[in-house]
Amino acid sequence: MFPIARSSVLRAARSQIYPSRACNQPSLSALARLLSTLAVLEQRDGKLQQSSLSAVAAAQKLGGSVTAFVAGKGVKGTAAAEAAKIKGLEKVVAVDNEAYEKGLPENYAPLLVDNIKSGGFSHVLAAHSAFGKSLLPRVAALLDVQQISDITKIESEDTFVRPIYAGNAILTVQSTDPTKIITVRGTSFQGTETEGGSAEIVDGTDPNAPALTEWVSEELTKSERPDLGTASRVVSGGRGLKSKEEFDRIIVPLADSLGAAIGASRAAVDSGFADNSLQVGQTGKNVAPQLYLCAGVSGAIQHLAGMKDSKVIAAINKDPDAPIFQVADVGLVGDLFEKVPELTEKLKSQA
Amino acid sequence: MSALRILVPVKRVIDYAIKPRINKAQTGVETAGVKHSLNPFDELSIEEAVRLRERKGPLSVDNILALSAGGPKCADTLRTAMAMGADRAFHIDIAEGNDGPEPLTVAKMLKGVVEKENINLVLLGKQAIDGDQGQTGQMLAGLLGWPQVTQASKVDVKDGEGTVEVVHEVDGGTETLKAKLPMVITTDLRLNEPRYASLPNIMKAKKKPLEKKTLADFGVEDQRRLKTLKVTEPPPRQGGGKVEDVGGLVSKLKELGAL
Numbered sequence: 252m253f254p255i256a257r258s259s260v261l262r263a264a265r266s267q268i269y270p271s272r273a274c275n276q277p278s279l280s281a282l283a284r285l286l287s288t289l290a291v292l293e294q295r296d297g298k299l300q301q302s303s304l305s306a307v308a309a310a311q312k313l314g315g316s317v318t319a320f321v322a323g324k325g326v327k328g329t330a331a332a333e334a335a336k337i338k339g340l341e342k343v344v345a346v347d348n349e350a351y352e353k354g355l356p357e358n359y360a361p362l363l364v365d366n367i368k369s370g371g372f373s374h375v376l377a378a379h380s381a382f383g384k385s386l387l388p389r390v391a392a393l394l395d396v397q398q399i400s401d402i403t404k405i406e407s408e409d410t411f412v413r414p415i416y417a418g419n420a421i422l423t424v425q426s427t428d429p430t431k432i433i434t435v436r437g438t439s440f441q442g443t444e445t446e447g448g449s450a451e452i453v454d455g456t457d458p459n460a461p462a463l464t465e466w467v468s469e470e471l472t473k474s475e476r477p478d479l480g481t482a483s484r485v486v487s488g489g490r491g492l493k494s495k496e497e498f499d500r501i502i503v504p505l506a507d508s509l510g511a512a513i514g515a516s517r518a519a520v521d522s523g524f525a526d527n528s529l530q531v532g533q534t535g536k537n538v539a540p541q542l543y544l545c546a547g548v549s550g551a552i553q554h555l556a557g558m559k560d561s562k563v564i565a566a567i568n569k570d571p572d573a574p575i576f577q578v579a580d581v582g583l584v585g586d587l588f589e590k591v592p593e594l595t596e597k598l599k600s601q602a
Numbered sequence: 603m604s605a606l607r608i609l610v611p612v613k614r615v616i617d618y619a620i621k622p623r624i625n626k627a628q629t630g631v632e633t634a635g636v637k638h639s640l641n642p643f644d645e646l647s648i649e650e651a652v653r654l655r656e657r658k659g660p661l662s663v664d665n666i667l668a669l670s671a672g673g674p675k676c677a678d679t680l681r682t683a684m685a686m687g688a689d690r691a692f693h694i695d696i697a698e699g700n701d702g703p704e705p706l707t708v709a710k711m712l713k714g715v716v717e718k719e720n721i722n723l724v725l726l727g728k729q730a731i732d733g734d735q736g737q738t739g740q741m742l743a744g745l746l747g748w749p750q751v752t753q754a755s756k757v758d759v760k761d762g763e764g765t766v767e768v769v770h771e772v773d774g775g776t777e778t779l780k781a782k783l784p785m786v787i788t789t790d791l792r793l794n795e796p797r798y799a800s801l802p803n804i805m806k807a808k809k810k811p812l813e814k815k816t817l818a819d820f821g822v823e824d825q826r827r828l829k830t831l832k833v834t835e836p837p838p839r840q841g842g843g844k845v846e847d848v849g850g851l852v853s854k855l856k857e858l859g860a861l
Binding site: 302353355356357360380381382384385386387388389390392393395396397398399400401410413414415416417418419420421422423424425426427428463464465466467468469470471472480484517521526527528533534541542552559563565567571576577578579580581583584585590593594597598601 | 616619621624631643704706709728731732734737739740741742743744745748749751752755767771772773774776777778779780781782791792829831833834836839841842843845847849850851855858859860861
């Protein structure tokens with residue numbers, strides 16, 4: 252008798268702990284109310300970074316209440332006000348202090364820790380961007396939590412899916428930590444509505460931790476093009492372009508004709524054909540556009556890791572055995588110096 | 603500040619050029635009989651440590667300690683690190699078979715090493731190419747309360763006071779940060795080009811001290827916070843075949859709704 256009783260008690264207990272696995276819906280929504288997520292948003296000069304909105308999208312998938320967090324110089328009138336318009340947010344916690352303007356993790360992490368503690372959040376999410384990658388592990392360590400990086404899917408409140416081995420394996424992982432600290436892959440969580448909300452903006456706590464690091468300068472590539480991480484079309488070049496001059500001559504007009512962002516393989520970046528920040532792959536950017544059109548890219552594992560979730564992949568390469576053709580929906584074997592300009596002309600004449 | 607005492611944690615991972623295979627039980631990736639090497643980002647951190655010594659900047663390099671945690675084969679990885687120029691090595695012995703310690707555990711262990719060995723600069727790779735987590739350096743800096751710079755592409759020791767200027771890669775470009783030692787830096791691809799270990803150096807590395815340690819020596823337990831539920835293949839993607847010419851390419855893209 253006893254074992255039976257025990258197992259039913261266990262089952263009851265489990266259904267409390269893991270709402271998604273319980274079959275009765277009411278308990279799920281009851282638990283969802285206990286779920287409260289802090290979505291850490293990145294701002295630059297008072298403007299919200301679009302890429303960081305994936306944290307909100309993921310938080311909304313989790314269910315429960317969603318609070319956004321922004322910090323920096325004068326953010327209450329700018330980035331926080333912008334964040335308050337995001338649909339579905341309960342409130343926006345803002346910390347107005349110039350010390351956080353550059354998002355330096357040494358003082359930003361203690362700031363977040365204080366606000367996580369005072370808000371009693373069960374989940375803290377940020378985009379897996381340079382900012383999120385640098386900041387969140389530090390926050391996790393301060394909270395004694397094992398972070399989960401770059402998730403692509405939420406299975407339940409404690410179970411998440413993330414790619415490992417350059418996307419060659421998909422790991423489903425369950426966290427036993429009381430607070431979940433997570434970075435999310437931007438291309439997997441999209442569709443945040445930036446209008447229609449009217450969240451309340453509240454002051455966060457400010458521990459005024461020392462900065463430790465001094466921000467000296469930055470050098471950002473200025474461009475009118477759509478952002479590589481979120482563009483609906485990406486045109487990308489590889490080693491086959493041979494030089495920076497050729498890269499600019501061949502790839503840029505093609506991107507212009509499609510209104511696409513420009514990406515590059517590691518080989519192209521290492522050879523100086525394109526800027527580092529344009530690298531697509533395991534250690535560069537992850538993209539998942541409607542169209543990924545690449546020329547002179549062989550398709551190494553590390554590159555595929557960054558683009559194989561694209562809706563349609565098209566490749567132009569002179570080597571018919573290049574691995575890129577194994578994933579491309581459309582492949583054209585030929586000399587890119589001939590084919591790409593021809594394609595550009597064709598697209599222009601149709602526009 | 604008199605000299606740099608550098609710690610370079612390294613990881614033995616499946617070689618970057620090998621496509622990993624999922625095991626039948628869906629618990630992980632097949633590692634037996636698969637070529638392993640030094641995590642590429644860790645090669646960069648050893649190289650940078652050695653270059654800091656060779657550069658003869660305002661601060662001399664007193665010692666470069668390489669460290670790896672894992673099964674017995676980690677010793678090979680550490681010999682490679684010493685052949686590249688590390689002076690000595692710690693092998694933290696952890697039973698093979700599980701996925702290895704989690705970044706938080708590694709960070710706690712490294713904190714112990716930093717304190718015991720009086721380290722003032724830790725150079726780590728920005729991520730290991732197996733777990734792709736990119737956390738350990740930041741976690742260590744957090745636990746130590748030290749400045750951190752992730753994804754460094756240039757490291758410059760400015761003065762004898764231990765001011766270090768680091769250029770690092772951010773979304774959309776680079777950013778330059780300045781901090782005082784002690785600090786933690788994680789390396790990005792563009793930092794340097796790692797050297798090959800020469801045969802004489804490989805021979806010399808065999809004589810360099812390699813100490814075996816355990817997590818317990820640094821007061822750390824291999825406690826796991828994350829439970830692997832399963833490891834699966836990513837959904838396969840089927841190539842759609844080839845077209846003859848540019849016209850075919852355009853019409854196929856239209857057909858697929860991409861144009």
